[in-house]
Amino acid sequence: MSGKVRRPGIQHLPSGARVADALRAAGGAREGADVTGLNQARVLTDGEQVLVGLPAAQSAAQSAAAGAEGSGGSGTAQAGPAAPVSLSTATVEQLDTLPGVGPVLAQHIIDYRTEHGGYRSVDELREVDGIGDRRFADLRPLVRP
Template sequence: MVKSVFFFSRSEKIVIVVCLAIIAVCGAVWAYSLIHTGRNVSAFLTPSPFPAVEIPETVVVHVAGRVKKPGLYELPLNTRAVDAIKEAGGHLPSADLDQVNLARVLEDGERLYVPDRKERGDAPAVEAVSREAGKSPSKPPPRRASVDLNKATAAELEQLPDVGPVTAKRIIQFRKDNGEFRKLDDLIEVPGIGPKKFARMKPYVKVE
């Protein structure tokens, strides 16, 4: 049978009061710490049914191509391409940054490739300068309508205006992937060949 509070001895009453005071002080300290640290009390009273998910604060990126120190780099989250290139020691003088979106935010596991200017396949820059100076071009164009797009080798394609090794390789690869060219205008579908380049190539090519 539970004793009434009036029947406790003086020493027992003192012990009860001290225990209640300790409990009250501990509760006040706990509530004060929650309020001043900005945490929600209900979060402690109601357990979450889902485990906490940790958001990674870094990304691992493979920087390759025309940079001084290509390799894997662990970078802060939301790092942009320009910062990754700087982390890799910066770009080399031959790097073509116009083909890279320097403002792009990189993702984890991504490969950032910095190409060389030669990969555009725009080799005739020297040829254009020599023509303006009145000198003979370093690569004379072939006879008109003499290069068959369906049979030409890479060396033969490189004789065309504005065609270097990269563009010649792309033409041959396009031919392998899509079959023979049916008309000259199909040449515009090759990556890297736009209307202006096609106009300079057109007089020297044919489709048979």
């Protein structure tokens, strides 16, 4: 947990913990921090970084940089999900939060996963019907295998 929280740093939480649990473990948001873009009901994934109270543009830039390093996501970015979406476990609803992905394309992503035994690399998204170079470039920083 980082950004405008009382105790930033790594929080050790049980499996199934939600963003609200991490926020509580970090002592809550600092006074004046804007948490309206933070989906506190979202279930966390292991190793993700939640950024609290940062402007959307700054948060999105940090999220993209973190995604390129494979190390986390943003809790306040407005352009996509709050953390990288796992192609190996995501539901249609979770995939539908990605820009340019609707329920039909989300189902294609899941069908590919089922047919090929999962995703070993984000690059495999290029093989999914309906994902061209441009859409892949938009999705790449927002997903993980």
